[in-house]
Amino acid sequence: MVFRKLMAAxxxxxxxxTILQNSNVRPGEVLRGQVNxxxxxxxxxxxxxxxxxxAVVEVESGDNEYKSTYSFLRKQITGPFHLAAGAPQSAPxxxxxxxxxxxxxxxxxPLRGMQLGVSTELALAGALDKGDLDPLFVNPLxxxxxxxxxxxxxxxxxxxxxxxRGTLHGSQMPFFQEIEYYxxxxxxxxFNELELTFIAGPQAMDVILEADKRGGFMSSSHDTYNRFTVxxxxxxxxxxxxxxxxxxxxxxxxxxx
Numbered sequence: 477m478v479f480r481k482l483m484a485a486x487x488x489x490x491x492x493x494t495i496l497q498n499s500n501v502r503p504g505e506v507l508r509g510q511v512n513x514x515x516x517x518x519x520x521x522x523x524x525x526x527x528x529x530x531a532v533v534e535v536e537s538g539d540n541e542y543k544s545t546y547s548f549l550r551k552q553i554t555g556p557f558h559l560a561a562g563a564p565q566s567a568p569x570x571x572x573x574x575x576x577x578x579x580x581x582x583x584x585x586p587l588r589g590m591q592l593g594v595s596t597e598l599a600l601a602g603a604l605d606k607g608d609l610d611p612l613f614v615n616p617l618x619x620x621x622x623x624x625x626x627x628x629x630x631x632x633x634x635x636x637x638x639x640x641r642g643t644l645h646g647s648q649m650p651f652f653q654e655i656e657y658y659x660x661x662x663x664x665x666x667f668n669e670l671e672l673t674f675i676a677g678p679q680a681m682d683v684i685l686e687a688d689k690r691g692g693f694m695s696s697s698h699d700t701y702n703r704f705t706v707x708x709x710x711x712x713x714x715x716x717x718x719x720x721x722x723x724x725x726x727x728x729x730x731x732x733x
Contacts, residue, residue, distance in 0.1 A: 489516030490516050490522075490559065490598060491513060492513045492596055493512045494511050494527075495509055495511075495512065496508075496594065497510075499610065500615055501614055502573070502615050502617055503573055503576065503577045503617055503676055504572070504617070505572075506571065506573070507571045507573055507594070509594075510566055510568045510569070511566065512564065512565075513559070513564070513565055513567075514562065515560050515562050515564075517561055518561050519558065519560050520558075520559045521557075521559070522558075522559050523599035524552050524554055524555055524556060524599045525553050525567055525598055525599070526596070527551050527553055527569060528547045528550050528595045528597060529547065529549035529550075529574075529577070529593075530547050530548070530592070530593050530609065531545070531546050531592050531593075531639055531651065532544070532545055532590075532639065533639040533641050533651045534638050534640050534641065535641045548649060548650065551571050573614065575678060576648060576675060577592070578592065578614065578637075578639060579615065579616050579655070580592040581614060581615050582616060583615070584615065586613065588636055588637065590638070592611070592614060593610055594610045617676060617681070619681060619706050619710065619715065620674055620676070620681070622712045622715040622716070623674075623683055625712070626720075627670075630660070630662075630723070631659075631661030631663070631664075632657040632663070633658040634657055635657055635669065638654055639651045639652070639653050640653075640654055644684070646675050646682060652673050653674065654672070654686075655671070655672040656670070656672075666689060667726075668688040670687050670723075671685070672685060680706060680708060681708075682704070682705050683703065683704055683706055684702075685701065685702045685722050685723065687700050687701075689727075689729075702722040702726050704718050704719075
């Protein structure tokens with residue numbers, strides 16, 4: 477165990493170590509873990525222990541862009557309790573991962589551009605102290621995997637992923653994920669790049685496509701959008717058919733034949 481000392485500013489010296497049972501999860505699954513902690517040099521009344529799900533988000537402000545850490549889920553895992561000096565204690569937890577949690581890993585490998593984590597907060601002496609961030613790797617739902625696989629089959633090449641501040645229609649999150657691709661094969665003559673966003677729920681998910689569309693002989697380049705729904709019981713062939721239909725609809729907009 478690697479204990480991290482918290483509350484040094486308050487003279488408490490309480491040490492905390494959060495262990496995740498499995499840092500690779502999917503949306504809708506349960507994240508299980510345990511917070512181990514040890515009292516400092518005196519007795520203290522702990523007001524509660526909290527687990528925070530956090531994400532690094534791109535924020536645009538005027539002409540400036542910067543990164544900020546957003547909390548998108550906060551769960552209290554203990555109520556008030558007495559922590560004796562030097563005494564070890566532990567608190568197990570089980571937290572459902574929100575359906576809209578963005579993807580941060582594929583096949584267990586980190587997705588470039590994404591930073592998700594779990595932090596532990598200790599409420600003591602009327603103040604909160606947050607520990608270090610434990611990485612959280614959220615893998616795609618099977619239906620999301622089908623969409624990603626279909627894009628690979630259609631020749632789209634992964635560019636990067638990030639989170640943008642803002643709330644989309646049908647979403648409860650303060651940000652949304654954009655997975656960016658270079659267009660390939662038959663779509664390269666229509667699109668420069670493609671951005672993919674998922675809004676997932678318990679039974680189905682919406683897929684949002686945004687393409688940077690090439691200009692034609694009589695038109696300039698512009699962005700075009702499409703949104704469709706995938707049910708979790710759709711088979712991969714249905715998913716690819718829906719994706720092709722969405723891409724085709726965008727390619728046909730404003731002057732393409």
